[in-house]
Amino acid sequence: MAWEPCSDAEDADTPKLVSAGPATRDGVQLDPEVVIWDESRRCFAFHWAGLLEPQSAKRFFQDLQTGAPWDQLKGKKGQVMRSTCWYVRGGCSCDYTYGDARVSVTQKPSCSFRRTMEELTALVFSTLTPKLGPEHWPNSANLNYYADGTQSVGWHSDDESLFGGKGQDCSIVSLSLGGRREFWMALKDSSMEPIQESVVEVDLRDGDIISMEGLMQKHTVHFLTREPPQRAEFWPPRINITWRWVLNHRRGCALRCEAAPLLSEVLPATGREPSKHQIKLWREGRAVEWRSCMECRHNGWQGGRNCIEEGGRWLCRRCADSAQSGEEERSTERAARLLQRRLVEKVKLLQRRRSLKKAWESFCEAGLRDPARHTPASLLSWLETVGEVPDDLQVLLQKAKAQLADATREDNVKVCATAAHRPGDFGGEKKRGQSLAGR
Ligand SMILES: O=C(O)CCC(=O)C(=O)O
Numbered sequence: 001m002a003w004e005p006c007s008d009a010e011d012a013d014t015p016k017l018v019s020a021g022p023a024t025r026d027g028v029q030l031d032p033e034v035v036i037w038d039e040s041r042r043c044f045a046f047h048w049a050g051l052l053e054p055q056s057a058k059r060f061f062q063d064l065q066t067g068a069p070w071d072q073l074k075g076k077k078g079q080v081m082r083s084t085c086w087y088v089r090g091g092c093s094c095d096y097t098y099g100d101a102r103v104s105v106t107q108k109p110s111c112s113f114r115r116t117m118e119e120l121t122a123l124v125f126s127t128l129t130p131k132l133g134p135e136h137w138p139n140s141a142n143l144n145y146y147a148d149g150t151q152s153v154g155w156h157s158d159d160e161s162l163f164g165g166k167g168q169d170c171s172i173v174s175l176s177l178g179g180r181r182e183f184w185m186a187l188k189d190s191s192m193e194p195i196q197e198s199v200v201e202v203d204l205r206d207g208d209i210i211s212m213e214g215l216m217q218k219h220t221v222h223f224l225t226r227e228p229p230q231r232a233e234f235w236p237p238r239i240n241i242t243w244r245w246v247l248n249h250r251r252g253c254a255l256r257c258e259a260a261p262l263l264s265e266v267l268p269a270t271g272r273e274p275s276k277h278q279i280k281l282w283r284e285g286r287a288v289e290w291r292s293c294m295e296c297r298h299n300g301w302q303g304g305r306n307c308i309e310e311g312g313r314w315l316c317r318r319c320a321d322s323a324q325s326g327e328e329e330r331s332t333e334r335a336a337r338l339l340q341r342r343l344v345e346k347v348k349l350l351q352r353r354r355s356l357k358k359a360w361e362s363f364c365e366a367g368l369r370d371p372a373r374h375t376p377a378s379l380l381s382w383l384e385t386v387g388e389v390p391d392d393l394q395v396l397l398q399k400a401k402a403q404l405a406d407a408t409r410e411d412n413v414k415v416c417a418t419a420a421h422r423p424g425d426f427g428g429e430k431k432r433g434q435s436l437a438g439r
């Protein structure tokens with residue numbers, strides 16, 4: 001079964017989703033990609049590429065990398081699986097237990113860590129869901145630090161009773177900072193194992209948000225893939241923050257007796273027409289087999305991942321994409337060049353006004369006054385500061401900013417991809433990856 005609607009449907013009330021925002025940055029609406037819209041199971045997931053702008057993503061990454069009270073989680077053989085940290089806010093003091101780990105609240109988080117988390121929470125939720133008052137923002141966040149590609153999280157659901165996600169709608173909002181990693185979601189079978197054919201693969205990059213809402217934690221599991229140790233260093237560190245709403249507070253927590261309103265009661269109606277069943281499966285109806293990709297031999301899970309047959313070879317999504325993307329890349333480059341030329345001309349034109357010439361010169365404090373030597377991102381940011389982005393470029397501006405942000409991130413990622421796609425002799429793992437308890 002790929003991901004068909006189920007006959008034993010869940011409650012069909014229109015979902016009230018944090019993801020219905022609508023997310024808005026600088027007055028411009030940012031529409032997510034629908035990754036999962038399954039009304040029959042009440043499962044919803046959305047992806048915003050680059051919701052955080054690269055400069056703030058970078059600053060928050062640095063602040064958290066050095067300032068969060070990380071605890072290393074170790075596997076049975078003593079290897080570091082990842083580092084974690086649990087943050088509570090708004091009066092909640094609950095610990096978080098999952099698998100065989102209990103993540104205690106840091107007794108006295110440093111002022112600077114608290115400040116960073118509060119600032120980040122405010123930035124993310126005022127952008128993502130501007131209609132939701134701060135009093136309804138999530139009261140907790142789980143943070144993960146992955147030092148390289150070997151560190152990951154095994155298949156699991158965040159279905160602990162703390163969040164009530166087995167019986168009622170439960171929203172989780174996840175922010176990625178730093179290196180790109182692959183995030184997989186799948187329907188789970190009766191033994192909590194992922195159903196391989198239903199695996200949905202998403203690349204998460206710096207500044208991206210992915211949400212899981214409704215009954216995702218009841219029906220699905222998710223996973224952050226691991227890269228083989230031979231190429232671990234090609235995967236830059238990544239931080240992930242998943243905000244959650246603790247509903248069932250523990251004994252001893254001041255919020256235990258407070259009847260918090262259900263998030264669904266305070267959220268505005270979705271405004272989104274209930275749509276057809278929509279699952280982002282990359283292979284578009286083509287037959288898949290679970291096997292080791294013949295190109296990259298990525299270890300995926302249980303020795304493989306979904307692959308399609310391409311010219312007699314079985315390739316994973318990433319390798320099939322790079323086999324087909326030559327032409328696409330050229331047209332993206334061409335579009336970027338045309339945009340750059342247009343922006344240069346605009347800046348030159350504006351410099352004929354004395355006040356704007358001065359503004360441009362002070363913007364170019366490092367001495368690069370020739371607009372042609374600036375990147376489109378820099379030209380755009382100056383045009384924005386002087387309120388001179390032409391109307392017809394507004395939409396393009398947002399798109400270009402996202403693309404440029406992506407391209408900047410891709411610089412890093414290209415290094416990884418080159419290495420990751422180098423055929424190697426590191427065979428897929430034959431053993432099962434991580435168990436749920438060992439996540
Ligand atoms: O790092 C990620 O993207 C996933 C983290 C996660 O699933 C969790 O913290 O429960």
Ligand SMILES: [Fe+2]
Pocket residue numbers: 156157158222
């Ligand atoms: Fe999770």
